[in-house]
Every structure is written in structure tokens, then in C-alpha cells.
Amino acid sequence: MLLAHRPAAAGLVAVAIALPALWAGEFHLRFLAEILIIGTAVMSLDLLVGFGGLVSLGHAAPFGLAAYAAAIASQSLGGNLLLVLPLGAATGMAVAAVMGAVILRTSHLFLLILTLLLGKIAWEIVFHWREVTGGADGLRGLPPLSLGPWELSDARSLYLLAAGLALAATTAARSFAAAPLGRALIGIREQPLRMTALGYSIPRIRFSAMLAAGAIAGAAGALYPFVNLYVGPQSVHWTLSATMIVMLVIGGVGSLWGAFLGSAAYLTVQTYVSSYTDRWQLFVGLVFVLTVLLLPAGIAGGLRSLVGGWAHGRNGNDRGA
Amino acid sequence: MQLLLAQSGNIMAGRAVEFLVEDDQARPEEGVRKARKLIGQNKVDILCGVISSGVALALRDVVTEAKVPTFLLGSANDLARKAASPYIVRPTKTNWMLGHTAARWTHGKLPQARALTVASDYAAGREFVGDFADTYRQLGGQLGKQIWTPLGNADFGPLMTSIAMERPDVVYGFFAGSDAVRFLRQWKEYRLNGRIPLIGTGAFFDQEDVLPAVGDAALGTVNTFQQSPTAPASAAFNQAYMATGKPLPGEFSTSGYACGQVIKAVLERMGGDISDWENARQALFASPVETALGHMPFDPRNGQAILDIHVNEVRRGQGGKMINTVVHTYQAVRDPGPAT
Numbered sequence: 001m002l003l004a005h006r007p008a009a010a011g012l013v014a015v016a017i018a019l020p021a022l023w024a025g026e027f028h029l030r031f032l033a034e035i036l037i038i039g040t041a042v043m044s045l046d047l048l049v050g051f052g053g054l055v056s057l058g059h060a061a062p063f064g065l066a067a068y069a070a071a072i073a074s075q076s077l078g079g080n081l082l083l084v085l086p087l088g089a090a091t092g093m094a095v096a097a098v099m100g101a102v103i104l105r106t107s108h109l110f111l112l113i114l115t116l117l118l119g120k121i122a123w124e125i126v127f128h129w130r131e132v133t134g135g136a137d138g139l140r141g142l143p144p145l146s147l148g149p150w151e152l153s154d155a156r157s158l159y160l161l162a163a164g165l166a167l168a169a170t171t172a173a174r175s176f177a178a179a180p181l182g183r184a185l186i187g188i189r190e191q192p193l194r195m196t197a198l199g200y201s202i203p204r205i206r207f208s209a210m211l212a213a214g215a216i217a218g219a220a221g222a223l224y225p226f227v228n229l230y231v232g233p234q235s236v237h238w239t240l241s242a243t244m245i246v247m248l249v250i251g252g253v254g255s256l257w258g259a260f261l262g263s264a265a266y267l268t269v270q271t272y273v274s275s276y277t278d279r280w281q282l283f284v285g286l287v288f289v290l291t292v293l294l295l296p297a298g299i300a301g302g303l304r305s306l307v308g309g310w311a312h313g314r315n316g317n318d319r320g321a
Numbered sequence: 322m323q324l325l326l327a328q329s330g331n332i333m334a335g336r337a338v339e340f341l342v343e344d345d346q347a348r349p350e351e352g353v354r355k356a357r358k359l360i361g362q363n364k365v366d367i368l369c370g371v372i373s374s375g376v377a378l379a380l381r382d383v384v385t386e387a388k389v390p391t392f393l394l395g396s397a398n399d400l401a402r403k404a405a406s407p408y409i410v411r412p413t414k415t416n417w418m419l420g421h422t423a424a425r426w427t428h429g430k431l432p433q434a435r436a437l438t439v440a441s442d443y444a445a446g447r448e449f450v451g452d453f454a455d456t457y458r459q460l461g462g463q464l465g466k467q468i469w470t471p472l473g474n475a476d477f478g479p480l481m482t483s484i485a486m487e488r489p490d491v492v493y494g495f496f497a498g499s500d501a502v503r504f505l506r507q508w509k510e511y512r513l514n515g516r517i518p519l520i521g522t523g524a525f526f527d528q529e530d531v532l533p534a535v536g537d538a539a540l541g542t543v544n545t546f547q548q549s550p551t552a553p554a555s556a557a558f559n560q561a562y563m564a565t566g567k568p569l570p571g572e573f574s575t576s577g578y579a580c581g582q583v584i585k586a587v588l589e590r591m592g593g594d595i596s597d598w599e600n601a602r603q604a605l606f607a608s609p610v611e612t613a614l615g616h617m618p619f620d621p622r623n624g625q626a627i628l629d630i631h632v633n634e635v636r637r638g639q640g641g642k643m644i645n646t647v648v649h650t651y652q653a654v655r656d657p658g659p660a661t
Contacts, residue, residue: 027361031354136444137378137397138349140404228357229386230379232349271354274344 017163021156029155033227035267036162037220039260040169042247044216047173049245050254051182052209053189057112057241058099058119062092062214064236065122066221071139071231072132079143081152081161084222092218093211095122100210104203119238127233138232145226158227165223166260169216173256176212185209246284250291252298261299324561325581333585334593341365345376352376353383360387366595369580371395372573374444384408390598392580398448401656405623407602412583412610412617412626413576414547415656416445419522420452422545422630422651427491427520428460434490435463439480441496442469449495449522465489470500477504481511494521501525502534509538523548523645526635529571532643539635539643547614548575549631551647554615569644579612586610620655627655 020032041063048054066088073087074080099118103111126133133139144153145161152161176182188195188202196202225231234240243266251262266284274280295302323340331338341363345352352371359365360383368384369392371377377395384391385406393400394413401415427436436457440446446469454464466487470480484492496504501524508514519539523546526532526539550559550569558578562570570578587595587605595601602624609618615629630651638644 025361027357030357030361034354130447135447137375137399140378140382228350228353228379229382230349230353232375232379234348234350270351271358274346274351275358278344 013167017160017167021160021163024159026155029159030227031267031271033155033159033162034224035264036159036166036260037224037227038244038247038267039263040162040166040220041217042244042251042263043166043170043173043256043259044213044220045244046248046253046256046259047176047209047213047216049248050256051177051189052185052206054103054107054206054209055112055245056099056103056115057238057245058115058117058122059213059217059244060236060238060240061099061119061122062095062217063221063224064126064231064233064240065095066091066218067224067231067235068126068133068139070222071142071225074142074145074225075139079145079226081145081147084145084226085165085219088222089215089219092214092216092221094214095218096210096214097207099214100207103210104206116238116241119236119241123233123236123238126236133233136233138230139225140230142225142229142231144229145223153226158223162223162227165219169219170256173212173216176209177256181205181208246288248298250287250298252295252300252302255298255300255304258298258300261303265299324565325578325585328561329585334588334591336588336593345371345373347373347376349373349375349379353379356380356383360384360389365389367392367584369394369584370577374400378404381406381409388598390595390601392584394576394580397444398452398656401620401623401625402659405625405659407624408598410583410602410605410619410624412580412612413614414628414630415625416448416522417452417656418547418628418630418654419545420449421456422632422654423493423520423522424453424456424460424462425651426543426545426632426649427493428457428462431491431518432462435465436491436493437465437468437484437487437489439468439470439484439492439494441472441474441500443472445497446495450493453493472500474500474503477507478511481507481513484517485511485513489517491518491520494519495525496521497524497527498530501527501531505531505535505538509536514538515541518543520544522546523633524572526633526645527571528569528645529567529574531571532635532645533568535643537637537643540637542635543648544633544635544645545630545651546572546633546645547628547630548572549633549645549647551633551644552615552629552631552650554611555613558613569642575613579614579617582612583610583617618653620658622658623656625656625658627653630654 045059048056069091070084070088074084103114106114144151184200184205188205192202247262247266248259250265252258269283270280273283291298326340343355345355367390371393374395374397377393377400381404385408388408390408392410392412396414396416398415398417400411438450440450519542521544523544526542526544528550587601590604591601606619606621609616618627620627631647632649633645634648635643636646
């Protein structure tokens with residue numbers, strides 16, 4: 001299923017990424033970069049929710065804390081991409097490791113509550129540690145990102161960077177899901193008892209999934225402050241975790257790439273509908289309810305069955321009977 | 322702002338003005354995205370507004386990079402100091418202006434008083450109380466306990482008993498919106514009003530948002546504020562505002578209007594063309610603007626307005642209405658500005 005094995009799909013993705021870079025204006029490029037970065041974080045959440053059945057309400061913690069780590073490091077060491085990105089991924093991984101250690105043996109409601117509380121703790125730290133994080137005011141005055149001699153501060157290079165990250169992260173997540181570890185993760189979601197009987201260690205598998213998701217979310221978080229040259233406590237707040245879940249459900253749980261559609265749909269509604277009414281969240285709610293009722297597999301699932309139906313119609317009854 | 326545009330028939334300095342509104346939802350990320358939309362997509366010439374200091378600080382680098390003249394109404398001290406920018410004009414107060422003057426007033430009236438402070442625990446509250454405490458201490462005043470409550474506190478009951486137990490000579494406080502309303506109501510329920518003098522920032526006793534909701538609970542309290550419905554400069558605006566069916570104006574409506582007046586002034590001084598912002602800025606700072614907040618000169622170092630800060634006492638006005646009444650005015654209070 002990797003893109004490398006499907007040249008047609010790979011070409012399509014390349015064109016889809018290149019088009020906006022050529023045509024879109026400054027504002028739209030930055031907006032797309034934001035969609036891709038948040039989408040990457042949502043996609044890493046999909047590893048937990050869609051494959052492991054681990055609904056986490058604290059996924060903003062690895063994302064947001066990595067954003068802070070990257071921002072703080074860049075203030076003293078400069079915005080070198082080769083420093084910022086690994087640092088973000090490592091921070092995300094470390095935060096996920098702490099969270100993973102706590103939730104190893106819980107599930108369902110307790111998992112939800114524990115991740116929520118851990119996220120709250122992360123937010124409290126950020127909000128009250130004024131000397132380091134700037135408290136409610138957040139951090140600004142960040143240097144632009146750079147890679148060697150190139151400065152990556154204009155909208156186009158930020159967009160291409162975000163697209164590159166999204167692509168790399170999706171590839172990594174896909175190979176994780178396709179690997180025996182990913183298969184075992186699905187196994188423990190479906191049949192935990194049988195998996196234990198087969199000799200799999202549920203905590204260990206969950207822990208690796210947390211690490212993988214944390215690293216990806218952290219890498220996305222590392223780029224986030226540089227889109228707007230600002231990072232604030234909102235990026236660690238639990239409402240962002242909840243928003244990620246809404247984006248994931250709208251986009252399609254378990255599809256990975258649906259996460260980007262979900263974040264695009266959500267942010268578009270938020271940005272454009274809110275120009276006309278304060279009640280834009282009503283629209284988000286409406287989209288959410290309609291998705292759950294009509295497209296239980298999200299936009300990604302809907303598109304897939306559309307394409308599937310079209311291919312089916314064209315090829316006659318090769319799949320029937 | 323809309324009122325001013327309606328009054329001037331959507332024309333300023335001979336140019337038709339198109340007015341676009343976006344909601345920043347008091348969230349920095351959202352505010353930045355909206356500002357980029359207005360700059361990049363709608364190609365606005367001027368940005369104005371933003372009450373939340375967090376959003377204002379987040380916007381600082383965006384508008385400076387895009388070189389868009391911006392009139393920010395957030396009041397964080399840093400906006401006039403570290404975060405000052407040649408593209409930012411600040412036609413409103415900084416938190417320091419209010420905390421500082423409150424300390425001077427308190428010390429002038431009650432020189433021996435032990436002051437307890439109580440405030441919402443977020444950036445603005447920390448600044449108000451911090452600036453009050455610094456000035457008060459410098460003047461030789463004695464500080465008691467400092468109490469912080471989370472933003473959106475539901476019950477101030479336990480707090481009232483601990484304040485009563487401390488027996489301070491005066492309480493300095495800052496709350497805004499629903500926190501202010503709940504605090505003042507309970508302040509009265511616990512019979513502390515009239516016993517302990519209460520002094521605060523203007524938003525704590527806002528004429529439009531707070532006073533109508535608390536009955537006579539705030540009677541006799543004192544606040545320092547750049548805005549007052551009884552200040553002479555505000556009279557014309559009061560009339561126009563109330564003619565649209567609104568109550569006596571508070572801070573937000575007055576600052577919005579004053580901000581519009583400043584924009585109008587700069588447009589008129591430049592004959593409607595501010596594409597050369599460096600010149601426009603100098604023209605604006607060259608002489609004061611007459612606004613609903615009074616005579617408003619600007620500090621050329623940071624684009625910060627130098628304001629008259631009124632000491633308001635909440636008194637019973639006509640028909641028993643509670644009204645912020647000016648009892649003293651500190652002339653031309655100027656923020657210390659960026660460290661040199």
C-alpha cells in the first residue's frame with residue numbers, strides 16, 4: 001500500500017502538492033501549511049484511535065509541548081530545521097512515553113479521563129511557568145526556520161516544508177500500521193484476550209504505538225510555531241485534543257490520510273464561516289453529526305466507496321458474485 | 322467604531338471606507354489566521370481592534386512583517402515596551418497606567434493603609450497587581466496578602482471570609498466581565514461593602530458591562546481608568562451612543578470609538594493617503610488627537626497614547642443609577658516605555 005508501489009497515486013499526490021505552491025497566494029499557502037501540520041498531528045492520533053482503539057483526549061500535549069520545546073530552543077540556538085525537528089519529535093516521544101506509562105493498563109472511560117488529566121497537567125505547567133513559556137501571553141519573537149544557508153520563512157517554503165512533513169509522516173505511519181507491530185495493535189483492539197493467549201504483551205505494543213504517535217505529533221508540533229512565529233498555551237489545551245478527535249471523525253477514522261481532509265474541513269469552516277457568524281461551531285457540529293450519520297467512515301471512507309463504486313461500474317461485475 | 326463610520330457617512334478624509342469585521346475569539350492562533358486573511362486576501366490598509374492581550378502580542382510580528390498599520394486595543398505593558406513596533410499605534414491605556422495611578426491614589430488617601438490585593442490569575446491581572454504593588458511599595462505603602470483566583474471563578478465565598486479575616490485597610494482588585502459581577506455581588510452579600518474600601522481597575526466596575534448587573538454593590542468603590550462617562554471629553558460620545566438605544570458607554574465602546582477617531586485623524590492629516598506610513602505616523606504623532614478619551618498625544622518612541630487617567634468613584638446618579646463619577650484626574654500619564 002506504500003506510495004512507492006503505486007506510481008499513479010504518487011504522481012497524483014505530487015501534483016496535488018505542487019499546484020497550490022504555484023498558484024495560491026500568501027495567505028492560502030500559510031493556511032494550507034497549518035492544515036497540513038495539524039493534519040499530521042491528527043493523523044498520528046489516528047494510529048492510536050483507528051488502529052489501537054485508544055481514544056486519547058490528551059494528544060495536544062505531545063504536539064503542544066513539542067511546539068514549546070522547538071520555540072524555546074530556537075530562541076537561543078536559532079531556527080535550524082535539523083535541530084528543531086528532531087528536538088520536537090524527541091519531546092513528543094518523551095511526553096508520549098510518560099502518558100503511555102500511565103495508561104498502559106487502562107482502557108475505555110479511564111483511558112479517556114487519564115489522558116484528559118495528563119493533558120490538563122501539561123497545560124497547567126505551560127500556563128503557569130511564566131519565565132520559560134510566557135504564560136498566557138505565549139512566546140513570540142522567534143527566529144525564522146532555516147536549513148543550512150536557506151531561510152524558510154516565506155509562505156511557499158513553509159508550505160512545502162509542511163507538505164514534506166505530512167508526506168513523510170504518512171509514509172512512516174503507514175509502514176508502522178503495515179508492520180507486524182501495527183497488525184498486533186489491531187489485534188489487541190479486536191481480541192485482547194486471544195492476543196494475550198498468543199503471547200503478545202498488550203502494554204508493550206500499546207507503548208510502542210504511543211511512542212510512534214507521539215514522535216509524529218511532536219515533529220508536527222515543532223513546525224507549528226514557525227508558521228505564525230508564535231506559540232501560545234492554546235496549543236496545549238485539552239480543547240485542541242478534542243478538536244483533533246472531531247477532525248479525525250470528520251476525516252475518517254482508520255484511514256490515516258483522512259486526517260488531512262478532516263483538519264481541512266474543520267479549519268475551513270472555522271476560518272470562513274466565522275467571518276459571517278459567531279455560531280460557526282454550530283456548523284462544525286452539523287458537519288460532525290452528518291458525517292457520523294451518513295459517512296460513518298468519514299470523508300475518506302465516503303471518497304473511497306465513491307471511487308470504488310465508480311471503478312466497479314467501469315469494470316463490470318469483476319468483483320460481484 | 323461603527324457609530325463613528327455611520328456619523329461620517331462611511332467617508333474619512335474624502336475616501337470611502339470599507340469596514341470588515343473578523344472575530345479573533347480571543348485566541349491567538351485564530352487571531353493571527355484572521356489577520357493574515359484580512360491582510361493577504363482582503364488587502365486591508367489598516368487593522369484595528371483586538372482586546373485580548375494574548376492575541377495582540379501574537380499579531381505583533383505578523384503586522385510588522387507585513388508592514389500593515391495596526392491600531393491595537395490590547396493593554397499588555399509589553400505592547401508599549403519590548404513588543405513596540407513602528408507599525409503599531411496604541412490609542413488606549415497600558416495596564417501599568419492604571420495600576421500605577423491606583424497606587425498613587427490609595428497612598429495619597431490612606432498613607433498608613435495595609436493593602437490586600439485580589440485578582441484573576443492571568444496575564445492582565447498579574448500586570449495590574451504587579452504595577453500597583455511596585456508603585457505602592459516605592460511610595461512606602463505596606464502590602465498585605467496577595468490573593469489569586471482562576472479566571473471564571475464560580476464562588477468567591479471562601480475568598481470573602483479570608484479577606485474579612487485578614488482585616489486589610491484597603492483592597493485593590495482586578496476582575497473583568499462575569500468574574501467582576503460575581504465578586505461584587507458576594508462582596509455585598511458578605512457585608513464587606515462600606516467597611517473595607519475597595520479600589521480597582523476600571524474594567525472591574527465597567528459602566529456598561531458590570532455596574533448595571535450588580536445593583537448598589539459597587540457604591541462608594543473607586544477605580545482608576547482612562548474612560549469615564551462623566552469625563553467632559555466623553556459627553557458628545559455618550560449622547561450619540563445612547564441615541565442608538567444603548568446604555569451609558571463603558572470601556573470597549575469608548576475605546577472603539579476613540580480608535581476610529583485616531584484613524585480618522587491620521588487619514589485627514591495625510592489627505593486620505595497613508596501608503597507612506599512613515600510620514601503618516603509622524604503626522605499623527607506631531608500633535609494630539611481629540612478623542613472620546615480626551616486629549617490624546619502619542620509617545621513617538623512606541624506609538625503609545627499618553628492619557629489622562631481618571632479616578633472614578635461609583636456614585637448614585639439620576640434615577641438611582643450607579644455612575645462612575647470623576648473625582649480626580651492624573652494628567653498625561655505616560656508609560657515608562659521600552660527600556661533604553
